[in-house]
Amino acid sequence: MKNPVFVLIGAQVVLYLLYIVGSGVYRTLTVVGALRRYPDGAFAKDEVIAIPDSIHCEDLHYHPQSGTIFTACEDNNETRFKWFPPLANLDHPELAARSQGSLHVVDPKTMLSQRLEFENFQGPFITHGIDVIPDSELPDGEAVYIFAVNHVPNTKLSDGKGPRARSQLEVFHHIIGSSSAKHLRSIWHPLIRTPNDIFAASATSVYITNDHYYSEHGPMRAIEDFYGGAKWTDVVHIQLDSLAAAEPTAGLTATVALDKTHNNNGLGHGRSEREILISDCSGGVLRIGQLPAGSGSGNITLVDSVKVDSIVDNPSYFADPYASNPADDRSGFVVAGLSRAIDFSKTMRNATAKDPVMVTYIKPSLGSDNWETRVLFEDDGTKLRTASAAVLVPLDPAADSADGAAGTRKAWLFVTGFMSTSIVAVKVDL
Ligand SMILES: *[C@@H]1O[C@H](CO)[C@@H](O)[C@H](O)[C@H]1NC(C)=O
Numbered sequence: 001m002k003n004p005v006f007v008l009i010g011a012q013v014v015l016y017l018l019y020i021v022g023s024g025v026y027r028t029l030t031v032v033g034a035l036r037r038y039p040d041g042a043f044a045k046d047e048v049i050a051i052p053d054s055i056h057c058e059d060l061h062y063h064p065q066s067g068t069i070f071t072a073c074e075d076n077n078e079t080r081f082k083w084f085p086p087l088a089n090l091d092h093p094e095l096a097a098r099s100q101g102s103l104h105v106v107d108p109k110t111m112l113s114q115r116l117e118f119e120n121f122q123g124p125f126i127t128h129g130i131d132v133i134p135d136s137e138l139p140d141g142e143a144v145y146i147f148a149v150n151h152v153p154n155t156k157l158s159d160g161k162g163p164r165a166r167s168q169l170e171v172f173h174h175i176i177g178s179s180s181a182k183h184l185r186s187i188w189h190p191l192i193r194t195p196n197d198i199f200a201a202s203a204t205s206v207y208i209t210n211d212h213y214y215s216e217h218g219p220m221r222a223i224e225d226f227y228g229g230a231k232w233t234d235v236v237h238i239q240l241d242s243l244a245a246a247e248p249t250a251g252l253t254a255t256v257a258l259d260k261t262h263n264n265n266g267l268g269h270g271r272s273e274r275e276i277l278i279s280d281c282s283g284g285v286l287r288i289g290q291l292p293a294g295s296g297s298g299n300i301t302l303v304d305s306v307k308v309d310s311i312v313d314n315p316s317y318f319a320d321p322y323a324s325n326p327a328d329d330r331s332g333f334v335v336a337g338l339s340r341a342i343d344f345s346k347t348m349r350n351a352t353a354k355d356p357v358m359v360t361y362i363k364p365s366l367g368s369d370n371w372e373t374r375v376l377f378e379d380d381g382t383k384l385r386t387a388s389a390a391v392l393v394p395l396d397p398a399a400d401s402a403d404g405a406a407g408t409r410k411a412w413l414f415v416t417g418f419m420s421t422s423i424v425a426v427k428v429d430l
């Protein structure tokens, strides 16, 4: 007969293991949306404004000094379904080679989008993540640098071998209020392999995420997507000697600033100059990191993380300009993502499919170290197909008081997706 004590301990170990494995499985099923349903008519019921001429814009950056939003768009309904290396869609390099998306400025007052004309830039522009930072040599608010990922096809494949995309970064300069963006240089380095998003600490110190280790479709890439233990991606720091190099590879050094992390995706500026937001996309986690002190060299230190119930794409930080005291402060992070990522491998090449979305607002919980999360916007994909970035544009409570009870605060939430026909805006309570 077996010793009853060992039987008891054995049962406890089994229960404990089931609990650990079970909670991990439950978390994964939640994040990929397997437990979520969108029956007919489950779309967002609030008034949703669609911004004209904003096709397939992946990222959004709010520039408070000018009160405008910057984005990069495909401007075309087709290319994204035929060539988008971040989704391992490498079907039509020849279409990509003759496609050129553009940078746009969206005005939250008129709800219109303006395409910026390029100066000094030809060739393909397959858009993805961007960053927008002030030109510190001019008075605040006069001009910005715009950094953008560009997924150009690799035209120099030897015998059809090697990576089929040769993704690089583009640097532009834009005078606020003008109608153009001047191209300064391109950036390429072997460490830039699967770039997703950009964080510019200054005009010459830039971080990028590589979102996958495996750039092509297959079982290893599937493991990378769904197994959080596959910590195979990194964040690369690029130090530029010059903004005027003629060759993409000239005048720069690159180093790995954060290694062995899972599915690094969007990057965002946080609450201080040194705070960097890094999303673990398919893990549904917003990570908060600190840049090294001083300029550039050194590693990023991760200091905190927040779990979200959908996959997490580009994060943004909303700094509440109307907070009168800590209890009244609506500052927080905003993340957007697919809310049924589980279906995405079936829909990603289908121009008429829907992909449901979720936008989550993350605020420090007053008087504790915890975070509060709240879903600000959810849609079955009817009003917005795919969500990859969201920003809040505050509404002045004095001007807007007729709209709600005392103490309530409103903002415009702008959300976009890498496969959305347009950016949308919806008024939300904070
Ligand atoms: C893109 O598709 C949308 C929705 O199908 C359509 O309304 C729009 O006219 C198309 N735009 C272009 C430039 O083809």
Ligand SMILES: *[C@@H]1O[C@H](CO)[C@@H](O)[C@H](O)[C@H]1NC(C)=O
Pocket (backbone or CB within 6 Å): 256, 257, 258, 259, 297, 298, 299
């Ligand atoms: C950064 O991290 C790498 C490992 O990923 C390590 O080899 C390197 O020494 C670190 N650099 C600094 C300055 O801490």
Ligand SMILES: *[C@@H]1O[C@H](CO)[C@@H](O)[C@H](O)[C@H]1NC(C)=O
Pocket (backbone or CB within 6 Å): 350, 351, 352, 353, 354
């Ligand atoms: C594309 O999506 C639409 C809408 O869900 C669906 O009716 C159609 O069958 C899909 N096409 C393919 C080829 O899967």
